[in-house]
Amino acid sequence: MGHGTGGGHRRKWTRPLVVSLAVALGFAGLDVVAGAAPNRTERAVSSSSPVTDVVASVVSVSAPLPPGAKSHPPECDRLSYLRYRAADGPADSVDADRILVAQPGIFEGASAFESVARNTVSAAAGKGHHIEFWALDRRSNCLEDHTGTQAALRARDLDIATDYYFHGGTADGRRFAGFADGARTAWLGDVRLTQTLRDQYDLLRRELPDQRMRQRKVLCGGHSLGGFLTGYFANWDFDGNRATTDDTGFNQCAGWFALDTVIRAGSPNPFPGAPTPEIPPLLAEPVAAATGALTGVYPVLQLPAVINPETTNLLAMAGLAARLDPTGVNDIVERLPRSLNFDATLRALLSKDAAMAATGTPDIRTLYATNDAVVGALLDDNSQPLGFLQTSVGFIGQGPVQDKTFPLPGDVVRAVPALGAAFGDDRKAAPTSYGDPRVVYTWADYDAMAANEYTDPSEEVTSIRQLVRSLTEPPLDFTEWYFPTAITVDLAQPTAPSIARHHIYRDGAARRPVLTVQGVSGTNTGLEGSGIPGDVPIRLHGYNHLDVLTAAQQQNNGRPEQVSALLADFAIRTP
Template sequence: MPRGSKMTLAAVTVLAGAVVLLPSAGAQPAGRTELPYASTSPLADRVLGSVVSISAPLPPEVGPRPPECDRVSYLRWRSADGPAESVDADRVLVAQPGIFEGAGAFESVARNTVVAAAERGAHVEFWALDRRSNCLEDHTGVQAALATGNLDTATDYYFHGADIDGARFGGHASGADVAWLAHVGLEQTLRDQYDILRHEFPDQAVRKEKVLCGGHSMGGFITGYFAEWDFDGNPGTTDDAGYNQCSGYFALDTVIRAGSPAPVGASLPELPDELAASLAATTGSAAAVSPVLQLPAVINPETTNLLSLTGLAARLDPDGVNELVARMPVNSNVDWTLRTLLAKDYTMFATGEPDVRTLNATNEAVLGAILDDNSQPLGFLQASVGFLTGGPVQDKHFPVPGTQETLASGAFGDAPKASPAVYRPDVLYRWLDYDEVGTAASLPDEARYTNRASEVTSIGELARNLSEPPLDFTEWYFPMRLPSDLSQTSAPQRIHRDGVARNPVLTLQGSGGISLPPSGHPGDVPIVLPGYNHIDVLTAAADQNDGRAEPVSRALAEFATR
């Protein structure tokens, strides 16, 4: 396989004064393993995080794949003073990730929810499931850099052939190495969740009582199918029915319903015609030739790994200047990705002038410019993490005019877009955190684009979430079979069509999140979260600018403890 071992550090790695247990290189262990991991979160002493892995071999007809892909994994968060066994918890929330998303994306909302429930006198756990395709990822470089505190440890491993504990990064999987994923779609994804729940809660009555099922983004639609699925193929028996594995459902900027979510790029007609046609053709051709989504820019294994590395740079040295940008490979994939994300207008996108690599900015400012709702062009990748400071800004007009009056909500979000106005070595752009917006550190231009009420996620916490969890925030290999299967309405085991309606539902939607259809659930009254974007429902800080506790985790805790 053209890739390194997923985790090849020796059995114990020291990170920020804590111990992280990691499997050593070699054969995967049999049965169930649970390995704790360290976190620099302020809640780390109250909420314990671990990665759980369970043996679950795929059917032989799936074809050759690495041995670690015959396992299913999830991140588990629980109260430090709560029960060690999940069956003894009061409730367990089990979340399906969204598109291009891994289990690590739930780090903040999970910890905040566990703490909010504890304050209500309950011991609640939060599990975030990881897709099979993520077994192909190699996080060795990131995990090692967290241990050494040196970004070079990661970039030398991924970009320059350096070895870590005897392992070298072998490149990104493609061709025959990902062919088996053509057989891993909706049915296998649902089966994996069912098998995890049965393994951890062998008694169906206990599962039904204690488990809440839900997800973020595409995860809500997967959960809708899960509720309607018949896992033994016999409609006359219902203990195996999806709705009987959960006592309720939760939707994080999504809806719980079987069917297909709006695909990425669904609002392409809002783009200029020629760009919409080009992107649509690119997406279609990529889907036709590969079982994983690999677009020539922005969304492919190399660029999604770069996002994790961007978070790592901001986590290790927030005020360091352009540390990752200077180390990024010089190739067309990276260059066009940087232009797509950071170009201020079509001229800059087309010509590469000024060169985005020459922007003088701190590591935090680079991360913010990539993901903040005032600069990130794609709505499904936006969070409200603060604003640029240190230099002048101007309206951003790529890929659409960036003023609030002309922006269309949905594909591009509804926040006005800004871009650095100068690319000079004597001007250093820095980042205002979410709770620094509207303070003395602000610049006059800031008020044109944002305000304290619309900033909810800490840039430091986002950096930590992108780099610390052993299962990642952004997935490298998104399986194309999954969205294809989600669009079907005649799935043979989608038998219990009233499965969603059989349990209560909690729906939480960001005011600036993606456009969503109604769930159709008779009791569903979505709670709209002012200032929240699509990613914020997962990453928002525990303490908000209005002086209140974070509302998503508070609502989840209340829902779980009713």
């Protein structure tokens, strides 16, 4: 079942048959139990992906939080990941040639890796190698409720989801309990860096019990924040004892991969070009105490608008509308509640200038746009103002546009590297027509758009069709509702007592080969290097922060997608 225990010939034959039937019949909820360990489940994920030589499943394993953990739901005593493998490859992970294990970025769930995972496994299979890709889901994502989205997708009825999340409706016999806060999230104050790294370590040990096999077959990495988590993982000593090394992070992995990030213990530097500060040992204990108090009060990282559980789920809702009816007009916008949270979010993300953001005039809800165009406006690099949410997904298909100057004019952003990292340096466009039903904005996909003054096909790499599928179809989310504040706080304090006990090595990552792939635009601008000898980042034209995960299998230049090709080659060639 992919966890390295015995089972003999019966398991080898039974499981592929069950999985094949599940995929063929679309039974996404089918538990695959042949040969499974008592505390492990795996179920096939049905998919409409055009990459048909790869199959996926969602795996969940028992991993209770430590004794004394604050009250939490029982489902949070489990760890989950999306497992991708070649359709004609071995059923058991222990028989795969290599396994890539990926840590997600901030506000990111496992299905953000959907495209790059499928493309990578397919690229390796095309060269005669059967590899797997495991997209990890953070423990905190156990609090998410995707019942409404999944039920609406099965019934092809958007109202099921919007009624469930916004209007007290039911789906699959359940009623939405609301977005968690207060006492329901207090336990996340203790889900710190140490627990996050322990989760990955425990998952690897449960799925692949042979440490020598892990060291030989597993490649560890991540996207964005996931690169810094992997940097710590490489240096980590899980029992805090230098005399034993089988439990060190660098002895769990054969190599490292960084996707629009670097493999380095530390935190992302908000000021490109400047050295990353480190807390002096003398201040370690008082800083640790202060940050512990902070994360106790604010266990989940969120803002009043744009970044909070309700608005993070908005991306899935917009993707669902576009998945069900790409050319339908304003389906999700018409169903959004009139609330301060949603109104502020729409104004912050989609206002054409400061006056519109401040006054709400014209009202963004009066824009006539197809469901595809709404997703494009929310995530495309020529519209989305935040660099970490940008992808190159095409351009407006029809409708008049003008330069978008909110939150800052493009020439100001491009003149200051730190601003380019925060907001992306691509020229932004905004609609000019609001409230006129005769002007409906459409969306041209990455491979169907014409060159214009804002972009051209060589800079567009992600298919909106596959992006909306990734936002809605997999059972684990693309976006993360509840990101533990403590993780980002801990990244910057390696001398804190609880971290220093395990962060023993400083050369763990340098002991293994590394592949670093970055886009040319967005949050990686000015990113400090890993410091690992021989690690020279490969910069990809047209790719933004999310594109390294979402880019289409076939690119506009007729060549295969570059990130997955590089990952597949790295997996095959790493000694």
